[in-house]
Amino acid sequence: MKFWPQKRRNKIMLTILLVTLATLGGVFAYLEYSVYHETPTDTQVLNADGAKTALVIYHPGLTDYARNVTYTYAEALAEAGWRVEVTTPSPQAPTDIAKYQLLVLGWAIYDFGPAPTITSQIQRIGDLNEVNTTIIIMGGGLDPFNVKDQMNRIVEDANGNVIQTITSFRSQRNFSLLQEEAAKLAP
Ligand SMILES: Cc1cc2nc3c(=O)[nH]c(=O)nc-3n(C[C@H](O)[C@H](O)[C@H](O)COP(=O)(O)O)c2cc1C
Incomplete structure (x- = not known):
């Protein structure tokens, strides 16, 4: 027995994929910022x-x-x-x-x-x-x-x-x- 119709399942899978990619992108951007932000110092x-x-x-x-x-x-x-x-x-x-x-x-x-x-x-x-x-x-x-x-x-x-x-x-x-x-x- 199918829990959801095929079309709905595809939509849910696509949403999960997009949310996962956005989360990974956010984590990567945060890591990139935390290690590579500018730290100005006097010469x-x-x-x-x-x-x-x-x-x-x-x-x-x-x-x-x-x-x-x-x-x-x-x-x-x-x-x-x-x-x-x-x-x-x-x-x-x-x-x-x-x-x-x-x-x-x-x-x-x-x-x-x-x-x-x-x-x-x-x-x-x-x-x-x-x-x-x-x-x-x-x-x-x-x-x-x-x-x-x-x-x-x-x-x-x-x-x-x-x-x-x-x-x-x-x-x-x-x-x-x-x-x-x-x-x-x-x-
Ligand atoms: C988030 C992160 C990513 C790193 N990526 C690399 C890498 O791609 N190649 C590498 O040789 N070392 C990598 N390292 C190791 C650091 O270059 C290494 O620990 C270096 O000594 C950095 O000094 P730190 O301990 O002050 O951060 C990474 C370390 C961290 C924390």
């Missing part, structure tokens, strides 16, 4: 009298992991003789790329790709003016869509010159690699 200057200036922009993430990784690299740059300006992506972050000889972009992966806050900042800057660029990718180790290639393409499309791409997955704890790579870039 912090390391080694103010450095020979050349590096602009380091990182997305802070949920814990202090992204900050620790980024500052490990930024402090090693300062140690090597750079003036280093560190900030997070937001409308108040510097956008005049002509003032910088090095750009560093760092974020933790939360959705298999580059952080939307970082790509928005690249759009705010506009033409990267062939600035040498280091990309620092952090994460738990799940990278099915090759984040490195995605980000390299975004930077190159904006006329940036990628000179280093460093991956720092939590399990690796490769802080010394970050220091070694920064030390290679004497100003």
Whole structure:
């Protein structure tokens, strides 16, 4: 015995499907917002009298992991003789790329790709003016869509010159690699 006529059943199934998709979309949008909303910070200057200036922009993430990784690299740059300006992506972050000889972009992966806050900042800057660029990718180790290639393409499309791409997955704890790579870039 059929409980509902076929037409009504189809309608109910379609309604359930649409409600499920809307709920999943809402959950995804909430997660995306909670991990990737902009957190404006003042620009912090390391080694103010450095020979050349590096602009380091990182997305802070949920814990202090992204900050620790980024500052490990930024402090090693300062140690090597750079003036280093560190900030997070937001409308108040510097956008005049002509003032910088090095750009560093760092974020933790939360959705298999580059952080939307970082790509928005690249759009705010506009033409990267062939600035040498280091990309620092952090994460738990799940990278099915090759984040490195995605980000390299975004930077190159904006006329940036990628000179280093460093991956720092939590399990690796490769802080010394970050220091070694920064030390290679004497100003
Ligand atoms: C919602 C969410 C999604 C994540 N997605 C990825 C991912 O796609 N790839 C990856 O390698 N790590 C992923 N991770 C792991 C984070 O990148 C990793 O924990 C990193 O250290 C982020 O720093 P946090 O602990 O401050 O959030 C994800 C973590 C969370 C909470």
